[in-house]
Amino acid sequence: MRAVLIAVLLVVVGFVILAVGYAAEQASLRAEAQKARTISQAFATTLKGQLVAAIKADGHTSAIAVCQQIAPQISAQYSADGLHIGRTALKLRNPANAPDEWERGVLESFQAALDKGTDIKTLERYAFFGDEAGGKTFRYMKAIPVGQPCLACHGANIASDVRAVLAARYPGDKAVDFALGDLRGAFSVQKAMQANP
Ligand code: HEC
Numbered sequence: 001m002r003a004v005l006i007a008v009l010l011v012v013v014g015f016v017i018l019a020v021g022y023a024a025e026q027a028s029l030r031a032e033a034q035k036a037r038t039i040s041q042a043f044a045t046t047l048k049g050q051l052v053a054a055i056k057a058d059g060h061t062s063a064i065a066v067c068q069q070i071a072p073q074i075s076a077q078y079s080a081d082g083l084h085i086g087r088t089a090l091k092l093r094n095p096a097n098a099p100d101e102w103e104r105g106v107l108e109s110f111q112a113a114l115d116k117g118t119d120i121k122t123l124e125r126y127a128f129f130g131d132e133a134g135g136k137t138f139r140y141m142k143a144i145p146v147g148q149p150c151l152a153c154h155g156a157n158i159a160s161d162v163r164a165v166l167a168a169r170y171p172g173d174k175a176v177d178f179a180l181g182d183l184r185g186a187f188s189v190q191k192a193m194q195a196n197p
Contacts, residue, residue: 025128029138032191033126036140039078039085040187044144046074052149060152060162064169067153068094082192087144089185093154093166093175102129103188106141114183120145123183128193140189146182154178 047070054066071087078085088099090107099107110123123143128136146154153162156177166173178184 032138036189040142091174136193138191146178
């Protein structure tokens with residue numbers, strides 16, 4: 001009888017430990033997601049601001065260079081403490097921004113959700129990924145919608161001078177013919193977490 005009681009107690013304690021561990025993991029995941037959300041928002045606002053300012057100052061053909069150089073700069077500015085933020089998409093302008101396997105799957109699921117009528121502003125995904133060495137990586141993606149200022153360089157009616165510069169710089173450019181509200185791509189955040197001891 002006593003042995004049974006002890007066994008039951010051990011099982012209960014085991015479950016409690018698991019549940020506490022799970023709750024802590026979920027809380028840490030939500031905290032990382034909140035940080036990644038804030039950084040993605042800041043990245044989007046900064047890039048859009050600089051892009052619109054450059055277009056206003058020098059026109060779209062000059063702004064192409066801004067987009068090319070400023071995006072990586074902003075990306076570097078917000079990447080710190082083991083965190084990296086970048087942009088990726090299914091239809092690419094610069095092949096260097098190609099998605100990896102996980103990113104491709106998430107982008108495809110964003111597109112499918114959008115096709116079913118989900119609000120693009122709500123499309124995000126995050127998770128922890130473990131590696132064999134016991135380390136953990138946090139990953140986060142947030143959908144980027146096509147807004148009005150994007151159409152001049154990613155839309156269906158791109159001015160011929162802009163088109164010419166794009167064609168010269170990005171020979172295999174697939175990031176055209178987008179409409180307002182389409183899924184342009186996503187911000188992608190990766191952060192190496194402290195390895196579990
Ligand atoms: C002045 C032209 C221009 C405008 C306006 C513009 N882009 Fe781009 N976009 C580019 C260029 C050039 C690249 C390639 C940058 C590079 O070389 O990494 C690019 C790349 C991207 C990428 C990275 C994926 C890829 O295809 O390489 C995303 C995402 C993106 N743009 C979204 C947007 C959004 C959203 C807007 C509107 C807020 C926008 N762009 C407005 C020119 C523009």
